[in-house]
Amino acid sequence: MYKSLADAIRDAEASGRTLSATALALESKDQGRTVDDIRSALRRALEVMRSAVERGLEGDLRSASGLVGGDAALVAKSSAGPMSNTLFSDVLARALAVQEVNAAMGVIVAAPTAGGAGVLPAVLTGLARNRKIGDEAVIDALATAGLIGAVVAERASLSGAEGGCQAETGAAAGMAAGAATEMLGGTPSQVGHAVALTMQGLLGLVCDPLGGLVELPCVFRNATGAALALAGIEMALAGITFAIPVDEVIDVMGEIGRNMDVRYRETAGGGLAATPTGRRLAKERLVQIRTAPR
Amino acid sequence: MVSLLDIIGPVMVGPSSSHTAGACRIGLLVRGLVGGTPEKARIELHGSFARTGEGHGTDKALAGGLLGFRPDDERLRDALDIMEREGLDYQFEKTTLADDSHPNTCRLTVERAGQTTTVIGSSLGAGRIRLSEIDGYPVELTGHLPTIVLVAADQPGSVARIAGILAEKRVNLATMRLTRKERGGDAFMVIECDEPPGDIAREAIDDLDWVKWVRTLDKVGG
Numbered sequence: 001m002y003k004s005l006a007d008a009i010r011d012a013e014a015s016g017r018t019l020s021a022t023a024l025a026l027e028s029k030d031q032g033r034t035v036d037d038i039r040s041a042l043r044r045a046l047e048v049m050r051s052a053v054e055r056g057l058e059g060d061l062r063s064a065s066g067l068v069g070g071d072a073a074l075v076a077k078s079s080a081g082p083m084s085n086t087l088f089s090d091v092l093a094r095a096l097a098v099q100e101v102n103a104a105m106g107v108i109v110a111a112p113t114a115g116g117a118g119v120l121p122a123v124l125t126g127l128a129r130n131r132k133i134g135d136e137a138v139i140d141a142l143a144t145a146g147l148i149g150a151v152v153a154e155r156a157s158l159s160g161a162e163g164g165c166q167a168e169t170g171a172a173a174g175m176a177a178g179a180a181t182e183m184l185g186g187t188p189s190q191v192g193h194a195v196a197l198t199m200q201g202l203l204g205l206v207c208d209p210l211g212g213l214v215e216l217p218c219v220f221r222n223a224t225g226a227a228l229a230l231a232g233i234e235m236a237l238a239g240i241t242f243a244i245p246v247d248e249v250i251d252v253m254g255e256i257g258r259n260m261d262v263r264y265r266e267t268a269g270g271g272l273a274a275t276p277t278g279r280r281l282a283k284e285r286l287v288q289i290r291t292a293p294r
Numbered sequence: 295m296v297s298l299l300d301i302i303g304p305v306m307v308g309p310s311s312s313h314t315a316g317a318c319r320i321g322l323l324v325r326g327l328v329g330g331t332p333e334k335a336r337i338e339l340h341g342s343f344a345r346t347g348e349g350h351g352t353d354k355a356l357a358g359g360l361l362g363f364r365p366d367d368e369r370l371r372d373a374l375d376i377m378e379r380e381g382l383d384y385q386f387e388k389t390t391l392a393d394d395s396h397p398n399t400c401r402l403t404v405e406r407a408g409q410t411t412t413v414i415g416s417s418l419g420a421g422r423i424r425l426s427e428i429d430g431y432p433v434e435l436t437g438h439l440p441t442i443v444l445v446a447a448d449q450p451g452s453v454a455r456i457a458g459i460l461a462e463k464r465v466n467l468a469t470m471r472l473t474r475k476e477r478g479g480d481a482f483m484v485i486e487c488d489e490p491p492g493d494i495a496r497e498a499i500d501d502l503d504w505v506k507w508v509r510t511l512d513k514v515g516g
Contacts, residue, residue, distance in 0.1 A: 001295065001296050001297065001298060023298060024298075027297065027298045027299075030295055030297065031297055031299075032488065038298065038299065041299050041303070042299075042302060044305065045302050045303055045305065048305045063309075064349065064351075065349065101308065102308030102309045103308060103309050104308070105307050105308050105309060105314075105351060105370070105371045106307070106308060107305060107306065107307055107308075107366060107368065108305075108306065108308055109302065109303055109304075109305050109306075110303060110304055110306055110311035110315060110420060110421055111301065111302050111303070112301045112302075112311075112419075112420045113310070113311040113312065113419060113420050113421075114306060114308050114309055114310050114311040114314065114315065115309070115310060115311070117308075117311075120302075142302050143298060143302075145301070145302060146298035146299065146301040146302045147298065149301035149302070149420075150296040150297070150298060150300075150301050153296045153300075153301065153419075153420065154296055157419060158301075158419045158420045159312055159397075159398075159418065159419025159420070160312075160419075161312065161341070161342045161397040161398055161419070162397065162419060167419075175301075209346075211346070211349050212342070212345055212346025212349055212350070213309070213346070213349035213350065214308065214309035214310050214313075214349075214350060215309070215349075265342075265397070266342050266346060266397075267342055267345050267346065268345065268346060286348070286349065
């Protein structure tokens with residue numbers, strides 16, 4: 001796959017194709033699989049994503065520790081907020097839903113990781129429903145998301161243990177923003193700006209889950225990550241160009257991750273995990289996990 | 295080479311692609327190295343695997359992988375119970391491996407049918423993994439493609455002979471790496487293939503008298 005989004009955007013523009021078509025063609029060549037075969041794998045991913053959204057919205061799931069669960073349904077049913085019953089609140093609810101399924105050891109699609117798995121399905125399926133976009137276009141968008149994630153994997157990292165949350169929900173938000181920008185008719189160059197505009201807002205984000213569990217704040221980080229992706233899409237489609245090239249934004253995310261203290265890289269040694277309440281809750285809940293009947 | 299489908303995937307049981315799905319894949323590859331479910335396993339967890347593995351189900355995922363469950367198999371949730379029911383002796387402990395080890399690393403010492411193998415494996419994020427050491431040999435094994443691993447006496451022409459057998463059986467090679475501990479010592483070969491090499495190719499390699507053992511591993515990623 002491409003190691004630079006600039007290269008992918010240049011190839012797409014030169015051939016008059018979308019980034020998804022460009023990425024699918026290269027993937028087909030790289031992996032010796034037909035484009036149809038790759039798209040059917042993405043179709044399965046989309047089905048699993050939709051099932052996870054629906055499962056989470058039922059509202060009855062609880063995580064192993066009992067720290068998270070049921071909040072997706074709260075947002076979905078609420079009419080109290082300024083954004084209630086809009087695309088925005090729907091996307092938030094979907095992101096929470098998938099992460100609640102994940103925390104309960106349910107089946108999800110890691111995209112790019114399990115810890116950030118709520119963002120992409122939330123943004124893409126939420127927008128597809130809102131704009132009545134068919135599955136084929138959503139599958140194309142998943143290919144674009146895969147391209148963006150592959151570039152982040154090559155240039156930076158997708159692991160919270162290596163790069164903090166910016167490498168997980170940060171990368172997921174960049175992928176979702178770029179993919180949705182293409183799905184809504186943006187040019188390849190606008191896709192690049194959407195990624196940059198979204199990821200710049202998540203640079204430096206630490207990975208600080210209570211007890212090291214992919215629960216709190218991960219479930220909520222997916223919702224706020226999805227919200228920032230919507231912001232990035234909105235700005236890019238309005239025609240905003242971000243002055244720092246997207247590859248350099250990704251590079252600096254990697255650099256920040258490498259310099260990040262180990263306490264902030266999924267070790268539960270810092271951030272929210274190390275607050276007095278964070279420590280107390282983690283201790284109580286881990287005891288609960290250890291003593292619970294399996 | 296990163297594949298698009300590594301990024302949009304795997305479809306997996308949560309909660310962590312590195313600590314759950316990646317751990318499961320390490321277990322699956324190690325299972326392949328001993329040719330089936332190990333009867334005994336000593337599983338040492340390093341770094342973030344040691345610190346946060348429990349809450350991520352890393353223990354369940356590694357055990358599940360050794361049992362042959364794939365990352366999207368919902369039985370992973372119950373892998374420790376299944377392990378106990380089947381009378382398997384898997385012990386987990388925390389350890390500290392070399393300073394330059396990836397944060398998510400484990401060392402597995404497994405036993406099956408009289409064969410013992412010690413493997414160091416890391417989960418690199420997004421479900422991608424790498425085995426970096428097998429029985430003291432430095433290796434690079436990702437499980438991304440069907441793979442043949444073998445130990446052979448270090449002698450001229452061995453690589454060509456094996457490549458010849460695979461060509462004859464119409465198996466296309468993707469990569470081939472040979473490592474050894476010292477000059478003249480045994481060589482460890484990792485051969486990634488575009489398609490599963492099949493029993494016939496494996497048996498033909500096994501028949502070479504300078505090949506000490508050979509295993510074929512199914513791909514576990516992508």
